[in-house]
Amino acid sequence: MKAIILFGHGARDSRWREPFDRLAQLWHEQHQDTPVELAFLEMMQPSLEEAVNSLSTKGVTQITVVPVFFGQGGHLRNDFPVLLEACQKQFPKIQLSAMPAVGEDLAVLQAIVDFGARAL
């Protein structure tokens, strides 16, 4: 069974995660056969490792991690691959892969442009 992890940066203010909770809820409503978990790089729980562990107990065998970041800077180019590799070693029976950051997607960028255009 496949699953998705929506991976965000995390922040001190718990309200920061509200859009991530909405994202997971939207995913759950629209893709009920594919479990979804949130995971955060820092300052919020669960970690990537905890999210992979949680999915592994549900019989998941393939996980795609979607980095919910705009830009691909040090966090995604340096920290994330190390984390992902560590998770892969810890859960050898699960096939882990990652997508580019959502900010690389033209449809996401277009939605942001359209949002801004409502101010005109």
Next chain:
Amino acid sequence: MKAIILFGHGARDSRWREPFDRLAQLWHEQHQDTPVELAFLEMMQPSLEEAVNSLSTKGVTQITVVPVFFGQGGHLRNDFPVLLEACQKQFPKIQLSAMPAVGEDLAVLQAIVDFGARAL
């Protein structure tokens, strides 16, 4: 004349800003009558103040700032209003306003869900 500022966090790695440059380019192609500038909270240029100043020299009288952030944590709830108010005081002839973070927009979240669904 109205204008838009797309306001992001900023990062040490210059490649982080690539999606922001793409956003500004998309905006420019689709809304040529409404000037657009990027601005960053930290680690990247221009600052919000510099972007407002640049637009003011083009005859802009109204600026809407679009926070290109997912979550609304300390940066948007504490730092950003202070910055915006300081800019308003410095440029009293320009009407400055701000939208919620783009992560509050359902269409942006849906585009992220659809992006993740391509992994299925």
